Amino acid sequence: xxxxxxxxxxxxxxxxxxxxxxxxxxxxxxxxxxxxxxxxxxxxxxxxxxxxxxxxxxxxxxxxxxxxxxxxxxxxxxxxxxxxxxxxxxxxxxxxxxxxxxxxxxxxxxxxxxxxxxxxxxxxxxxxxxxxxxxxxxxxxxxxxxxxxxxxxxxxxxxxxxxxxxxxxxxxxxxxxxxxxxxxxxxxxxxxxxxxxxxxxxxxxxxxxxxxxxxxxxxxxxxxxxxxxxxxxxx
Amino acid sequence: xxxxxxxxxxxxxxxxxxxxxxxxxxxxxxxxxxxxxxxxxxxxxxxxxxxxxxxxxxxxxxxxxxxxxxxxxxxxxxxxxxxxxxxxxxxxxxxxxxxxxxxxxxxxxxxxxxxxxxxxxxxxxxxxxxxxxxxxxxxxxxxxxxxxxxxxxxxxxxxxxxxxxxxxxxxxxxxxxxxxxxxxxxxxxxxxxxxxxxxxxxxxxxxxxxxxxxxxxxxxxxxxxxxxxxxxxxxxxxxxxxxxxxxxxxxxxxxxxxxxxxxxxxxxxxxxxxxxxxxxxxxxxxxxxxxxxxxxxxxxxxxxxxxxxxxxxxxxxxxxxxxxxxxxxxxxxxxxxxxxxxxxxxxxxxxxxxxxxxxxxxxxxxxxxxxxxxxxxxxxxxxxxxxxxxxxxxxxxxxxxxxxxxxxxxxxxxxxxxxxxxxxxxxxxxxxxxxxxxxxxxxxxxxxxxxxxxxxxxxxxxxxxxxxxxxxxxxxxxxxxxxxxxxxxxxxxxxxxxxxxxxxxxxxxxxxxxxxxxxxxxxxxxxxxxxxxxxxxxxxxxxxxxxxxxxxxxxxxxxxxxxxxxxxxxxxxxxxxxxxxxxxxxxxxxxxxxxxxxxxxxxxxxxxxxxxxxxxxxxxxxxxxxxxxxxxxxxxxxxxxxxxxxxxxxxxxxxxxxxxxxxxxxxxxxxxxxxxxxxxxxxxxxxxxxxxxxxxxxxxxxxxxxxxxxxxxxxxxxxxxxxxxxxxx
Numbered sequence: 006x007x008x009x010x011x012x013x014x015x016x017x018x019x020x021x022x023x024x025x026x027x028x029x030x031x032x033x034x035x036x037x038x039x040x041x042x043x044x045x046x047x048x049x050x051x052x053x054x055x056x057x058x059x060x061x062x063x064x065x066x067x068x069x070x071x072x073x074x075x076x077x078x079x080x081x082x083x084x085x086x087x088x089x090x091x092x093x094x095x096x097x098x099x100x101x102x103x104x105x106x107x108x109x110x111x112x113x114x115x116x117x118x119x120x121x122x123x124x125x126x127x128x129x130x131x132x133x134x135x136x137x138x139x140x141x142x143x144x145x146x147x148x149x150x151x152x153x154x155x156x157x158x159x160x161x162x163x164x165x166x167x168x169x170x171x172x173x174x175x176x177x178x179x180x181x182x183x184x185x186x187x188x189x190x191x192x193x194x195x196x197x198x199x200x201x202x203x204x205x206x207x208x209x210x211x212x213x214x215x216x217x218x219x220x221x222x223x224x225x226x227x228x229x230x231x232x233x234x235x236x237x238x239x240x
Numbered sequence: 241x242x243x244x245x246x247x248x249x250x251x252x253x254x255x256x257x258x259x260x261x262x263x264x265x266x267x268x269x270x271x272x273x274x275x276x277x278x279x280x281x282x283x284x285x286x287x288x289x290x291x292x293x294x295x296x297x298x299x300x301x302x303x304x305x306x307x308x309x310x311x312x313x314x315x316x317x318x319x320x321x322x323x324x325x326x327x328x329x330x331x332x333x334x335x336x337x338x339x340x341x342x343x344x345x346x347x348x349x350x351x352x353x354x355x356x357x358x359x360x361x362x363x364x365x366x367x368x369x370x371x372x373x374x375x376x377x378x379x380x381x382x383x384x385x386x387x388x389x390x391x392x393x394x395x396x397x398x399x400x401x402x403x404x405x406x407x408x409x410x411x412x413x414x415x416x417x418x419x420x421x422x423x424x425x426x427x428x429x430x431x432x433x434x435x436x437x438x439x440x441x442x443x444x445x446x447x448x449x450x451x452x453x454x455x456x457x458x459x460x461x462x463x464x465x466x467x468x469x470x471x472x473x474x475x476x477x478x479x480x481x482x483x484x485x486x487x488x489x490x491x492x493x494x495x496x497x498x499x500x501x502x503x504x505x506x507x508x509x510x511x512x513x514x515x516x517x518x519x520x521x522x523x524x525x526x527x528x529x530x531x532x533x534x535x536x537x538x539x540x541x542x543x544x545x546x547x548x549x550x551x552x553x554x555x556x557x558x559x560x561x562x563x564x565x566x567x568x569x570x571x572x573x574x575x576x577x578x579x580x581x582x583x584x585x586x587x588x589x590x591x592x593x594x595x596x597x598x599x600x601x602x603x604x605x606x607x608x609x610x611x612x613x614x615x616x617x618x619x620x621x622x623x624x625x626x627x628x629x630x631x632x633x634x635x636x637x638x639x640x641x642x643x644x645x646x647x648x649x650x651x652x653x654x655x656x657x658x659x660x661x662x663x664x665x666x667x668x669x670x671x672x673x674x675x676x677x678x679x680x681x682x683x684x685x686x687x688x689x690x691x692x693x694x695x696x697x698x699x700x701x702x703x704x705x706x707x708x709x710x711x712x713x714x715x716x717x718x719x720x721x722x723x724x725x726x727x728x729x730x731x732x733x734x735x736x737x738x739x740x741x742x743x744x745x746x747x748x749x750x751x752x753x754x755x756x757x758x759x760x761x762x763x764x765x766x767x768x769x770x771x772x773x774x775x776x777x778x779x780x781x782x783x784x785x786x787x788x789x790x791x792x793x794x795x796x797x798x799x800x801x802x803x804x805x806x807x808x809x810x811x812x813x814x815x816x817x818x819x820x821x822x823x824x825x826x827x828x829x830x831x832x833x834x835x836x837x838x839x840x841x842x843x844x845x846x847x848x849x850x851x852x853x854x855x856x857x858x859x860x861x862x863x864x865x866x867x868x869x870x871x872x873x874x875x876x877x878x879x880x881x882x883x884x885x886x887x888x889x890x891x892x893x894x895x896x897x898x899x900x901x902x903x904x905x906x907x908x909x910x911x912x913x914x915x916x917x918x919x920x921x922x923x924x925x926x927x928x929x930x931x932x933x934x935x936x937x938x939x940x941x942x943x944x945x946x947x948x949x950x951x952x953x954x955x956x957x958x959x960x961x962x963x964x965x966x967x968x969x
Contacts, residue, residue: 014570015478017394021665024681055392058478111969114387114658145660147391209665215679215794216665 006232008033009046011076013067018053018089018209025209029225038070047232048085049076051092053145053207063106063148064094073099085129085228086201090146093193093203102196102203103161104153106146110186114147118217119184119206121169121192122176128195129231130202131168133223139176140220142206144184144192149205151187151194158188169193169204245269249276255607262601270539270587270595275602277505277543278512281770284606287736288768291749295763296756301725302764309350309430309501310420311764313726315790317683318424322356325364325417325691325730325786327769331473332414336381340414341389342475345547347418348395349501352484353550355428355491356420359664360678361390363400363416364691364730364784365655368409370647370967375404378412379655379968386416387658392477393484396667397659398676400691404647407695410774415730417786419689421680428491430500430510432553432579433518437497439577440559441507442566443483444548447532449473451543479548479571486569487550493565495558502549508542508602510551512585515599521584522599524577525591538587538594553579613746614739622700625833627819632894633828636872636949640939643869643898644876645959646827647967654964674719674800674864677791686791688722694868695780696832700821702744704839706751706783711844711902712867713787714759718848719863719905721798721855722789724759729766729785734778736770744781745770752783758841759848761787798855800864801880805935807861807908809886810917810928811871812847816890817899823868824898837901843926844903850924851905859917863907870898872949874906876939876956883953886932887942896943908934 008026012019012035019035026033033050036043043049056067067073073095080086080101088096096102109115118141123134134140153161161167169192173182178190185205193204208221246256249272259267259275267275281287297305303320304312310324328343344361351358363386368375379402390397395418432439490496498518500510507529515522526541536544552573554562559575566573580586585602587595598605632639643649656671668686669677675690692712698705714724729752734741756763766786772779791797819825820834854860866874875884890896909917914930921928940950 014482015392017392017481017663021663024665054394055478055481058392058476060478114384114391114660116391116660116662117657143662145391145662207662210662213665215668217662217667217670 006031006048006229007046008048008050009036009043010050010052011036011038011072013038013056013070015056015058016052016054018207022050022052022209025212025225028212029222031229036072038072040072041075043072043075043079048087048228049079051088051095053090053092056091056095064091064098067095068099077101080201083198083200087130088203089207089209090205093205094148096201096203101201102194103157104151106148107150107152108148109150115184116145117143117184119144120172120174120182121206122172122178124167124170125165128168128199130224130227132227132230139172141218142208142221143210143217144206146205149187150185151191153188161194162189164197166194166197167191168195168202169206241266246272246276249273250280251276255279258607262598262605268595271597273539274508274542274595274597277508278602279606283505283509285768286607287609287611287770288731288745289608290610291746294749295753297762297764299726299760299762302762304764306763306765308765309353311726311728312354312427313764313788315685319680320422320424321687321788322351322354322420322422323417323728323786323788324350324765325415325728325784326767327730327732328414328416329411329732329769329772332382333410333412336378337385337388338474340382340385342473342547343414343416344386344389345475345477345480346503347416348393348480349503351418351420352487353428353430353499353501354422355426356422357488358395358418358420359666360419360676360689361395361397361416362689362691362786363397364693365400365402366408366413366782367404368412369406370404376968382412382414383655383658389475389477391660393481394663396661396663398661398667398678399671399689402652402655405695405780407780411772411779413732413779413782415784417691417728419687419788426492428496428499430514431498431518432514432522433520434497434555435520435579435581437553437556437579438559438575439522439524439579440552440554440562440573441529441576442550442552442573443571444476444479444546445530445532446541446544446549447546448536448540448544449546451540451545473545473547475547482569482571483548483550486566486571490562490565493561495561496552496554498553500551502551504545506542506544506546507551512599512602514551514553515585516603521580521582521586522577523580523586523588525588527590528574528576530572530574538589542587611736611742612739613743615743616740622833623835627825627834630819630825630829630894636897637951639898640872640876640949640951641955641959643823643827643873644956645963646823647963648823649869649873650963651960652964653961654968668794668797669720669799675716675722677720677722677797679794684794686794686797688717688720688789688791690716691784691786692716693782693784695782696821696826697836698748698783699780700832700834701836702747702781703751704836706748707755707839707841708902709783709785710752710755710759710761713785714761714848715865715903715905717787717789718851719798719800719865721796722791723852724761724787724789726764727756727761727785727787728764729783730769731766732769732772732779732782732784734773741778748781748783755841758845796855796858798860798863800878801862802878802882802884802908802934803861805882806911807934808911808914809884809906809908809931809933811904811906811931812851812926812928813904814901815888815929816892816895817870817901819895819899822898822900824894846924847903847926850921850926854917854920859909859913861908861910863905866904866906867902868900870900872897872941878906879939879953879956882934883936883938884932884934885936885940887945888931889944893943893948897941897948
């Protein structure tokens with residue numbers, strides 16, 4: 006599987022994503038933001054960090070990076086794109102995903118373990134999870150408060166585009182389980198065609214027990230499985 | 241020259257005379273300014289150096305001791321750990337966000353300038369009373385600043401400590417330690433050598449910010465300090481991230497001879513220190529230095545403390561390679577001069593010489609002072625104060641909850657949740673552990689790291705208290721299974737010109753030196769922060785110790801929480817503590833006094849070695865050292881998943897439950913291993929007492945068979961967690 010990880014100036018989770026893939030037996034490639042083509046890749050990952058220092062607005066400058074033009078093109082043609090944290094912010098800035106990520110409701114940056122409920126398992130990103138399963142993946146952001154207008158929210162929910170929701174330990178979505186004030190406890194969404202996922206939690210941080218857990222593994226492995234199927238059946 | 245000029249630049253009249261002798265002529269104003277900053281306490285250590293020379297600095301593990309940008313210690317496999325701690329106290333008092341942020345930025349540069357990739361930051365913080373609004377403002381700003389810088393640049397902040405005490409009211413302490421990893425073959429040094437090699441300024445442009453930062457750090461804070469706000473630098477973590485990547489790439493390319501961060505005193509200190517270490521000179525044309533603003537004078541360029549800049553000496557002919565690396569990261573790299581043979585720091589402006597000083601006159605020839613010391617009046621008085629009459633004023637259960645909820649003992653999760661402590665995905669033991677542990681990728685090893693200082697102990701007895709800071713750091717490392725390797729220190733004290741303060745400094749350093757010697761943890765560098773006073777009132781002497789240790793096998797890492805019910809709870813060391821200098825005494829009696837328990841470093845070393853051997857044999861399920869709040873608090877801290885029932889025997893209930901005495905470790909073993917552990921203890925000649933077992937939903941303690949307290953662990957956790965959010969949100 007050919008995986009490309011885009012490195013913007015100020016990205017800081019690109020190496021973690023790279024290492025996570027290697028733990029799972031893949032050999033991803035780093036793509037510099039000034040490159041202009043992502044042709045031939047099976048998956049593009051936009052990693053976490055502070056691209057361009059998050060100056061102006063998170064993700065707002067990164068979307069103008071030379072590589073993003075082709076990433077957008079790639080996504081429109083059905084290419085798989087995963088945006089994590091700052092990567093999610095970039096995806097909303099460039100219009101591949103709806104909504105916006107505002108400052109956390111208590112205004113503090115938060116780095117902590119977080120319970121999530123998996124809402125959809127019919128996606129290439131999540132097929133190895135159980136529907137409704139509660140998993141633990143850490144968050145690490147100051148601006149993860151997912152915001153969208155009422156009409157947009159209604160559309161998201163009706164189309165089943167919410168993939169991960171913040172919940173409490175028992176799997177209930179409530180205020181206690183919502184760390185940042187996101188509408189409808191939204192932690193991750195997918196586009197309508199199911200090939201672009203943006204999420205605030207960091208799955209790459211939980212692929213090894215020794216550093217805190219393995220609940221992130223199945224997200225990455227789902228993608229590998231989907232790719233293998235595609236290779237096998239050409240679907 | 242008018243005396244006013246050199247005095248304003250921070251030189252005494254005698255120092256000015258010394259300058260004239262070293263120069264063989266009258267210096268000009270620029271030269272006086274350069275001497276003023278290089279001979280400031282911050283850059284020259286002129287007061288502290290005679291004392292610091294007594295630190296043990298050698299050991300088979302030490303690859304680089306004091307004198308470089310950071311110390312380096314071997315960890316095997318061709319790898320080494322690079323680490324250093326520094327203070328950013330005065331800037332943080334005035335501008336908490338930027339002061340703390342640039343403190344992180346500065347210490348990270350010290351580490352990556354040695355060629356190491358930083359893997360962790362630690363932040364010991366000291367503030368005034370939490371009840372006060374100004375303290376809360378400072379805490380919020382400092383924590384946000386540390387997070388703002390560390391989180392952006394992508395280095396995890398993994399440990400530190402936070403204490404509140406009125407002595408820090410006007411003068412908070414913001415210390416920052418950075419730890420990095422490198423391969424031996426990539427070690428870089430801050431040296432300029434090779435006549436004709438170019439000298440390059442790389443990274444951010446030079447502006448007027450932070451001029452006089454070093455001088456500012458060497459005076460007491462006062463009402464007028466507010467007017468010096470411009471001496472606080474402004475940080476740009478995004479720029480530093482680019483600078484870090486570019487520097488590491490450059491160092492690994494082998495194109496350079498030397499590299500140094502422009503920290504305090506900017507271009508001045510970096511150029512003369514690099515020349516001095518290389519026994520050479522440097523010529524620089526200041527008109528070539530890229531600037532952020534126009535009309536800057538040579539003096540302003542030399543003294544600017546604009547952040548995120550480095551001075552690089554590449555091999556002749558490699559200039560373009562340096563430029564190419566930096567341009568790729570969107571940064572500037574400009575040749576501003578060259579290395580010479582004559583030992584002079586020669587500054588030009590548009591080809592005209594504007595200053596010419598022997599480099600070593602600024603460094604090696606700086607004055608040294610042997611300040612007088614005097615035992616302060618309080619020392620004997622507080623030591624002799626009898627504590628026999630102290631009686632509990634409420635139930636022991638209530639006392640335990642009050643202690644757990646007191647600002648110094650309460651959970652600091654409000655702080656470390658704001659720090660990215662996981663980026664790099666190497667954090668094995670997270671904040672909240674006795675020490676942080678980071679994995680060393682590509683090996684089965686881990687690095688333990690911690691910062692510690694109980695300033696109340698140091699105040700009451702600087703020698704013993706100084707030694708105990710090292711002991712506490714070592715026992716924290718041992719509790720996670722790391723063998724202590726070496727230390728860095730950040731010595732925060734008041735005005736050394738006062739004999740009582742200098743006595744504290746001398747005594748504390750002597751204690752640290754002795755402990756380092758016995759515990760085999762040499763000093764590899766550090767920082768001295770003096771003049772921590774506000775309107776004449778000194779802080780408690782706070783020699784913060786940062787220690788790193790090696791975990792040989794990551795699978796043997798030990799945590800400070802009971803793993804499961806039914807574990808045997810054992811105590812290594814004395815069962816009873818002392819109320820002298822204890823948190824109990826301060827909180828309930830409002831008294832900070834008493835004679836600390838006698839210090840036996842050799843006995844403590846024996847215990848630490850014993851503990852490490854138990855961990856190596858995989859006999860230890862969990863471990864936690866006993867510090868503030870004594871046995872009862874330590875038990876409550878370990879009881880996250882399940883409670884404990886313990887019983888102890890002794891004379892004084894308060895001392896048994898809440899007394900403090902370092903060198904004690906609480907640990908648990910499987911029941912079937914308890915006998916073996918006792919045998920090993922006997923063989924090693926250390927005392928291990930069985931206290932009880934883990935289990936249940938409460939901490940229950942009996943003394944001499946009588947139940948003294950029984951507190952639900954849910955209540956313990958609630959009071960521990962609610963204090964900081966309540967005060968700070």
